[in-house]
Amino acid sequence: MNILIGHVQIRWHVLLPPVRLLALLFTVLFSLVLLVGSGPAYSFVLSGTSWATGEAVVRVDIGASNPPGDDQPNVVSGGPSTAELDAAYIEAMQSWSDSSTFRYVAVTDQGHSDPCESDTINGVKFADTTCFGEFGGATLAVQQRWTSGATITKTGTIFKNTIEWDIYSGNWTGVAEFRRVAVHELGHGLGLDHTLVTGSIMEALAGDTETPQADDIAGAAAYYDVDSDDVGLADDNCPLDANSDQLDTDEDGQGDACDADQDGDGIYSEAAVDASVGLNPLGSSLFAVGPNSGNPAFAFMAQTFSVAIEGDLQRLDLPVYCPSGDLELEIRNVVSGEPGSSVLGSATFTGGVGVPTTNSGVVEYSLSAAGLSSGSSYALVLEADGECRWITSSEGYAGGIGYLSTSGSNWQDIGDFAFQTFIDPSPTDNCPTVSNPGQEDTDNNGIGDACDFPDDEDGDTVAAEDDLDDNDPFVCQDLDGDSCDDCSVAGMPDTANDGPDNESDGICDAGDPDDDNDGWSDIQEALLSTDPLDELSFLTLNSAYISLHKLWDMNGDGVEEVGQFGLRNNNNKPQLVVTDPATGATVRTYTWEDDWYNPEFVQVSDRNGDGIAEVAIFGLAKADLRPQLTIKDGTNAAVVVDTFSWPANWSKVRMVELDDSSGDGVTELAIFGFDINSQQAKLVVRNGVDPDLQLPTTSWPANWNNVSFVQTPDVNADGIDEVAIFGQRVGNNRNQLVIKDGLDPDIKHDVYNWGDNWDEPRYVRLDDLNSDQVEEVALAGIRRDDSRAQMIVKNGTNRSQGVRNYGWPAVLTNPSYMRVPDRDGDGRAELGMVGVRSDNGRTQIIVKKGSSQQTLESVGWNTTWVDGVVYILDDLSLDQLQDYALLGNHFNAGYAQLPVIDSATGTILRTFSWPSMDATKATLVQLSDMNGDNIPEVGLYSAESGSGVLEIKNGANHAQLLFRVTWPAAWY
DSSP: OOOEEEEEEEEEESSOOHHHHHHHHHTSOOEEOOBOSSSOOBOOEEOSOBOSSSEEEEEOOHHHHSOTTSSOOOBOTTOOOHHHHHHHHHHHHHHHHHHSSOEEEEEOSSSOOOGGGOSSOOEEEEESBOSSSBOOTTEEEEEEEEEETTEEEEEEEEEETTSOEEOOOSSOOSSEEHHHHHHHHHHHHTTEEOBOOTTOTTBSBOOSOOSOOHHHHHHHHHHHOTTOSSOOTTTOSSTTSOOTTOOOTTOSSSOGGGOSOTTOSSOOOSOEEEEOOOSSOOOOOEEEESGGGTOTTOOEEEEEEEOSSOEEEEEEEEOEEEEESOEEEEEEEEETTEEEEEEEEEEEEOBTTTBOSSOOSSEEEEEEEEEEOTTOEEEEEEEESSEEEEOOGGGTOOSSSSOEEEOSSOEESOOOOOOEEEEEESSOOSSTTSOOTTOOOTTOSSSOGGGOBTTBSSSSSSOGGGOSOTTOTTOOOOTTOSSSOTTTTTSSOOGGGSSOOTTOSSSOGGGOSOTTOSSSOHHHHHHHTOOTTOTTGGGGTTOOOOEEEEOOOSSSSSSOOEEEEEEBTTTOOEEEEEEOTTTOOEEEEEEOOSOEEEEEEEEEOOSSSSSOOEEEEEEEETTTOOEEEEEEETTEEEEEEEEEEOOSOEEEEEEEEEOOOSSSSSOEEEEEEEETTTOOEEEEEEOSSOTTOEEEEEEEOSOEEEEEEEEEOOSSSSSSOEEEEEEEETTTOOEEEEEEOSSOTTOEEEEEEOOSOEEEEEEEEEOOSSSSSSOEEEEEEEETTTOOEEEEEEETTEEEEEEEEEEOOTTEEEEEEEEEOOSSSSSSOEEEEEEEETTTOOEEEEEEOTTSSSEEEEEEEOTTEEEEEEEEESOSSSSSSOEEEEEEEETTTOSEEEEEEOTTTSSEEEEEEETTOOGGGEEEEEEOOSSSSSOOEEEEEEOTTSSOEEEEEETTEEEEEEEEEEOOSOBO
16 A cells, blocks of 8 residues: 655755754754775765656646746746746756666646646646745755655655746856756755765755766665666666666566576576565565464464466575574465465574674575465565564665564564565576477487587587587588688578678678779778778779868968869879969969879978968878878978878878977877777877877777767866867767877876767867866767757866756757857857757757856748858958858759858848859858958859859958959869
8 A cells, every 4th residue: 555654845955054954954864875995985865765667757847837927937137938947957857867877757748847736747836835835944945755655756846936046057156046956956856865975966055066976976876776787777677687788688678687587488597586676565465463463372474475487485585684583484375365374495594693683685595495386375474583673765775664573572563575586497498598488308408409409509500529619609610711600690500691791702701802892902991991892982092072271371462362172183193272362363382292092181280480381181102001191381382391101000090180299399290090900099199390200109999989089178287188089888889088198198087978868979179167277078969868959068177077068959950069159258159059940940050158058049041041051150240249151052043042140130141142053062261351341251162063163252242243263174
């Protein structure tokens, strides 16, 4: 029977004197958990109540709970709307879901969220009083918990509406900040109480902390990840047995780690768990016979239970201890629903020897009872000749309220209790991982026919004497000699299907040196980063593709030059032709020799001390496929400044320019790629002044997917940015950032972890948001559970400290992150998310303040344009702010247009058109003022027709073509 025993109000107080605070804490029943060992020490406080399923579904609609004219939320002047309060509350819920093993689920389409008006609504509202009385004088909010026994059945947050509220980030200003208070209260909602750990979100006093910290997260794990496998109770298919892989062979919802019938054929393969020790007691009847029951002849308690398998009971797991005396356990028959007189098995456990005298949690008791029948009921009987106790939640075991105890004559505080039986099944499954309910065993060797072959231990149908490994069905022989084991695919011999064979030439790819028969070996294609399974991919090896590059002002007229790069079609030589955009005259021509595959034009910082950046190409040398960089003087096309070369054993290689780590005033140059032998990601560095001087190489393990190289903030204040890889960890698919020192590759600074619930995740480096003089790190992506674009920001010097979470509405589809220069003058860049709205098809950029989660700007373009890409332009509206622009094709006219939005009004300032160009095949270029009106110009470049063309429009007059620059059709 479930009985509502009351509600719990958890108050978050501010500015309480220490004496008052201590008095409050001692009036609340709580459990202090202190973990000490080789890892961190935590001091979280548990309430003794928790959710049975590890999750709570919360209705969020403050607008409906506090409608206009009926006690609206009391916010500061110009403060957040009810929609923004909803979003902030959902972000607070998400901060627990993202960081802990408890899950909050938000529901926003079911009307009011007032938890005081329904027995079933987990919700949130603003009010002058709580559901059950007045707020305390310094109380900001209360979290009300409804419980049945040790189980939370409902929770709700009531925000005090007689004070003003706002949403902001950073230090606590004295104004009640809604989001962090919500995070704190939701911590109570999942079962945590106040902690004395300074800086934790569950600290009793409101302060600067905004998100759950390590102590808070450990507290949630104590309830919802008892097996410490990083899988929360809501998702864990074996909540009491660690199984991070969640493997479930028979897909019955029970993981193999705790499933005694892994193949699901009804025959158990090992000692089986019949009754669970869990958060909820069994529903069986409990019997007590003693002086208080009217029968003084007996003093025992018993509980009936049923079994679902045939077999012999071997063990009982009970949360029992006896401060004095012995304990006798019996398994009896059941007659008319009550314990009978037939004892099927018994054992006596001596106090202090067989049974502990102090609370030891669940204890294993060996007890044999033979011949239990499937579907039958039995009784567990406990008799004590001294004092024994049954441990429940108040003593650290989640099985009920209070505890059962006896003085040897009668039992006290009796209620149904949970325990665990282990039954050795009969028969035992002779094919544990292959379903065979008939258990056929023709040769009587103990191995079922379903998985047995003559002299074949691994079941791959190959006799042991011919099997290379008779314990592994996927290893047997290679009769066709193609380097692929004949059993490698099917677990039995099949030479026609022994491994992938891309071009179907009879040689599996593993033994085929050229998997696509294009004349390039797989090793060569790995170095060239071409596809070894695509016979046409090598055709692009020489193709640099024509491209336009904005350079510096080479002729001193105050306007940057532009250069077209490509391969000359008469000699395959890479060439950059630099042109004055105002006159069309050639300023300088850089030419390199024809000894490159996939040459790429790059600009590098000044190498010769003249203050001018240099130009270079990077690619693979045709002679030996070595990554190579040849640098030419930025002021003299005839002078080669230096040539850098690296070993030829890399795939997916790219050139990287790093900070000056050698103190010679010149940046270092490196390549990042993957060792084709070990598949490790590596950063191989050369001294920027001396190409022959190799600096230390940084390596990362080969256990990530979708790896990219990034540079991260300088965490040790040595003036050098750190280096890192970002990707998804093989095995758990969690997003990780692994940071190593920018000077010493042997020093690993930190590993940042985000969850695996993301699509299109990317690493983002942000400005310093918490004023500790170090930039922050973040993950931006699309959450799979609600399809919302979000960003989770962490402290650049402390992986466990969340700084801020940003969220954008799910209506923004195909979102992509864009860094927006400072718009509000606080010195921090803003955060933009660009996408197409699903409700109206409009392209939109929604900009959040870098210093808080508030939406700063939301601008959009109508559906006039398709295939649009958003850009940030230098100020065209003369309001001292950069402008937003969309480059796309007019849906009707079909040619490129650039509608620019005025930052001050949010309306279109002017629209530039290029009737001869396709926006999807063009490059946008913005140049300095060329006509003296102090407004930068806008140009669009295209080489679609074979000849490169740059058309430059007046930045102040979209209809005026200022200049048209062309290059001849001499490149490809």
